[in-house]
Amino acid sequence: MPEPLVEVKDLKVEFDVRDGIVHAVDGATFTIHRGQTLGIIGESGCGKSITAKAILQMVPRPGKITGGEIYYYRRVRVNGSGETVEQVNVTELHPDGPEIRRIRGGEIGMIFQEPMSSLTPVYTAGSHIGEAVTLHQLMPLRQVGDQVAETLQAHRSVTKEEAREIAIEMLRRVSIPKPEQRVDAYPHQLSGGQRQRVMIAIALSCQPVMLIADEPTTALDVSIEAQILDIMRELQETADMAIMFITHNLGVIAEMAEEICVMYMGKVVERANAVELFYEPRHPYTRDLLKSIPKVGWKSRERLVSIKGMVPDPFHLPPGCVFHPRCPEFMPGKCDRLEPTWTQVGAHHWARCLLYEGV
Amino acid sequence: MLLDVKGLKKYFPIQRGMLKRVVGNVKAVDDVSFYVREGETLGLVGESGCGKTTASRAVIRLYEPTAGEIHFKTARFSADGKAEMVDVLALDKEQMKVLRQDISMIFQDPIGSLNPRMSVFDIVAEPMVIHGRGAGRETEEAVIRLLERVGLRPEHMRRYPHEFSGGQRQRIGIARALALSPRLVFCDEPVSALDVSIQAQTLNLLQDLQADFDLSYVFVAHDLSVVQHISDRVAVMYVGKIAEMASAEELYTYPLHPYTEALMSAVPKPDPLYKSERIIMQGDVADPSNPPSGCYFHPRCQYVKDVCSQQTPEFRELKPDHFVACHRADELQLKGV
């Protein structure tokens, strides 16, 4: 059993907005092990992105981590030949401090949904640029090679020339054709898939122990998505890197993840190995979610199973189990009064549902 | 046969310089032929830039086609009230307006497809207003019926789009598309912007409506699994051309075009135990303003031969009701899903 790399314990993130408090993440617990891929799946508003950002202390204002802990286990070389593991409490680090900056990009990398596909004004002056550099997003006014090199130099002591060489090599490894030329290109001259590959190159250039991928292929065509997923898997193998893969696409997560957490309204409702989750889902939400997607190759023209109702208003959450108004296994008197707790339902399988509690 | 499209082309000129000289064309739709039978759903699937949205808009003349023939079966122009195939491109503005009662469209963006300044009632009633049936109790009752049919309540009529969720807005768009009791509805990526669970609800709704109102659909999407689920027949498009067209089952079991095979193999399957050799297409999707020579797919095709870069393959019916545009379609044995 590989050792743990990042441990998230009962994480709570709140957003204090004018209409009230939104519990974006409400008690998330999971562990990512070295070299392993953990998938987090959920629909919009379930809190998966915020969880990822919390791990790097990047929760956007007005959000705040209000509870729980995040531990990062860093391997430290002890003088001589030995190695120990140092436990870093990420939740206690200052969001702008030097410790977290050392981790961001240098030890844990992060890639996002294709940033320039929406042409948002993220690249305006001031703090946004600073944040972009910290997050290693692509800035539209600087050449690709420079951006890779800058990241390298921030975390490793290399000269400018060495950084450029490494940059070209990284571009080659993510299969960008003619990397010696592309290294001088501007982001808008590349296609969406190429930009995403550059982002991966930047994120991996410092050989992080973990990569957080937040919807990295959602904006890409299927054929390009396949390429990117392939590259990620290959790089993971060669570098023994852990991946935290966040998406709403069940097909992608089935391909990439070994262990999967299902999130709903800020809570993790089920966690299991990929095979067990898909073949023996326990939580009613997971079950219905799996039944509601059309699958290529299946003969169907029948109606899909759909989850009735809608995601509740975050300011008017239902009492008891937050999923109960939509649950096909709703038990009156129980599910609308009691909140389910995290229960083990298998050898390596947990669910948050009153069906499995000995109540 | 309800809709018959032959040789449809839509080119957008590329203009450079002060005098706006035309230096080339973006061949968004380049010689596309397909048909839709009454009561069936034709899926148009493809990646970005393949022209599926442009093609559907060109058929209803939101964009004027550069070339091609479009015939639609309707009774609105015949003296005796019997339906006949009408040449759509020959209609003038007035006649086109009449025809638009038979064909409508559902759009992708739940935010952008509804006018934020109009109430739900105004939005759904607008097609009726345009065609002179927009006043009085009858209209109000018709709107109420439509809203109820798509799962909304009558009191929602007075509200405004921003008060609804994405899935509900799509329903409003669907109600609007059905306002004039059309025969054919173009669904342009109607579920792409929705969450997975809402997708299922919306797809079910579309299927129910098809049965109740005897509709035919052209379902445009980039998600293969969704298209296969809802379509009777599927046309796979690549860079402005149709690579292959067949019944859904046939396409997924016995594909004839290498692109179809590769596309299906690239779609991630929601099954961790599904192991197959993935065909990874190299390179990027071709650029419609500067497509490769010969067969557009040849730079990414693993079965490429010399002829592929020299000649454009013909779109022909290789098996009954199974069309393909590939030089090597006869000889290749491709894997389905």
Next chain:
Amino acid sequence: MVEQEIPEVKTAKKQQISQNYWSLVWWKFRRNRLAVFGGIMIVIFYLVCGVFAEFFTPYILQYQSNYLEARPQSLVFKNKEGHFSLRPAVYGLEEQIDMVLRKRSYAVDRTKIYPLYFFVKGQPYRLFGFIPANVHLFGTNPADAEAHAFLLGTDRLGRDVLSRIIYGGRLSLLLGLIGQVLTFVVGTVMGVISGYYGGTTDIVVQRMTEFVGAFPDIPLFMALAAAIPVTWSPMLVYFMLTLILVFIRWGGLARQVRGLILSLREREYVLAARSAGASDIRLMFRHLLPGTMSHVIVIATLMIPGMIISETALSWLGLGLRPPLTSWGVLLQEVSSVRSIRFAPWLLLPVPFVILAVLSFNMLGDGLRDALDPYGGR
């Protein structure tokens, strides 16, 4: 049948009443104190100067007193006997002649105290031009022939500056408003047509706006103003000047509207209406134009100060309105030498009024801009 239960509408707002766009706008506007203040000031300006000027002024426009270039009389709270009183009053003026400088001036005469009364029957006038009346908001005792209250002093001909400023505001503000309304109509319609149809129509309109816009403002205005025959009546001159300002200004607005239309044209709801068979007119005026309104109203509101300042500046230069028409610019025209400024600085008092009006419009315009985007960036 649709299988799931009918979904609930998101209850994001506290009230359950449906909120259409304009009520959302109003709510957001109300929260902006500065904007509300600006709005109130503008309403006050137009009511006081524009509509009820005759009532609010102590003296009618043409009245010339014997006190030439008298300093402003300060307000005190004393009665005729000199004791404290709640009723405001002014000290009288005493004429002084300076033989050396050959100048007549006025000093404060504390022996004469003239109390002010409210709703006095003063000089007769015609309200709205036809209703005879003589009630003024405030003034001195009409029975006392000697009493006078020139709160802001008098000019060279002995006319009350305060009254002239209020009357002047009428022409200045109305010209700004009417001119802007006309500019708004012409600019919007041209912009919509140009943006919607594109092609040749667009090119023609574009060239027109560029042609006019390329001319330097002042010479163009001078040329056009000079072309107005001197024999024309003042009202006609006023009308023509308004038209000239509109002529110069509509291009800018049209260009902005055109830009907005170009971006809105491809929105999916426009396509949806087209696919249902909507006519061009319907698309332009039911879908596209309302979408531009939020921006256009802001732009139009913020153009009004420009109009006011233009008129003020041009009239001051002698190119615009001329006496007997009275606008703020005309008032400033009379202050055109250093001598006036040195010896009768109160004649510059129209300036703070101009500034206040302009600031009020700017605050209102900014508030409108924020309020007209109630979805927060949609």
